[in-house]
Amino acid sequence: MEILNIIAYSLLIIFILVVFCGVFLVNKGQGRSYFLIEFKIIIFIMFMCFIGLGITLTILGLYEKL
Numbered sequence: 001m002e003i004l005n006i007i008a009y010s011l012l013i014i015f016i017l018v019v020f021c022g023v024f025l026v027n028k029g030q031g032r033s034y035f036l037i038e039f040k041i042i043i044f045i046m047f048m049c050f051i052g053l054g055i056t057l058t059i060l061g062l063y064e065k066l
Helices: 001-028 035-065
Strands: none
Touching: 001 035
16 A cells, blocks of 8 residues: 555656656747657656556555445
């Protein structure tokens, strides 16, 4: 149970850092040649963190009920 808490907190921290990186990337400029590749990578990482957070929080919620 404690490991799931650690995973949830680390995924939340990664999610927040990726959001800040995305904002920084957009502010840096959309006219750059690698913008779309970087943006796709950031969106993929955000999506994976969101799915991971959902899974871990669902599992934690189920264990709390038992």
